[in-house]
């Protein structure tokens with residue numbers, strides 16, 4: 128269990144997180160949601176101990192930092208470094224293998240498995256600066272899979288990638304959760320959140336709501352968070368991709384989808 132106790136974090140005088148308290152259960156699949164500047168990345172960085180708390184604390188229970196795999200936003204990664212996909216992904220095994228030692232046959236096997244899961248086997252020898260955005264993101268996932276950590280922290284893992292790659296990576300995430308890993312992801316696409324994430328943490332510097340996604344993604348909490356972007360999407364019905372569309376999807380009509388659909392309907396009725 129990850130326990131966040133009254134956490135406040137700031138950049139000099141700029142308060143990024145204020146008095147956040149919540150718990151994340153082992154094996155949960157959690158979306159962190161909030162508008163730009165809400166403190167989502169700061170929260171992940173705080174769990175990674177990359178940011179010092181002004182006050183409060185984060186407890187990892189029986190786990191420690193070495194049990195966490197952190198996937199930062201891809202624009203924060205130097206993709207000009209002259210290495211191949213295989214070399215980049217191999218770094219995921221650093222805790223098990225010495226830097227200078229050759230990979231064991233077992234590690235080679237795990238590496239191939241990780242590449243296969245994200246459909247990158249054919250690109251194994253390509254330089255990383257020759258990858259498209261979606262291929263680069265798949266490579267980051269392969270490295271994370273090889274690390275085999277208990278907790279996965281993903282910062283906007285689907286930023287700028289197409290629906291097909293998003294679907295592939297979402298299945299990878301679900302498989303990780305089924306293996307018992309805890310997955311915490313910053314997600315901007317609320318349709319994706321309500322469809323795939325059972326638990327949501329909604330923040331806007333403060334904690335707005337946390338818990339079951341259908342209880343958190345309500346009109347009241349979203350407006351409280353200042354979620355203008357979501358309101359805009361709902362009013363203009365831009366959730367029109369079949370993969371991302373909760374409103375038009377009748378085949379998979381679960382309670383989470385009903386919650387966002389009703390928010391969408393409420394906002395629409397206010398606008399008309």
Ligand SMILES: Nc1ncnc2c1ncn2[C@@H]1O[C@H](COP(=O)(O)OP(=O)(O)OP(=O)(O)O)[C@@H](O)[C@H]1O
Nearest residue numbers: 138141142143161162163164165166167168169170
């Ligand atoms: N290095 C920094 N120095 C000063 N302020 C910062 C720094 N990084 C972030 N901030 C500020 O801290 C607040 C939280 O930033 P953070 O990146 O955590 O938000 P976010 O919710 O991840 O935003 P986004 O959705 O835009 O990625 C913002 O007001 C931001 O401007």
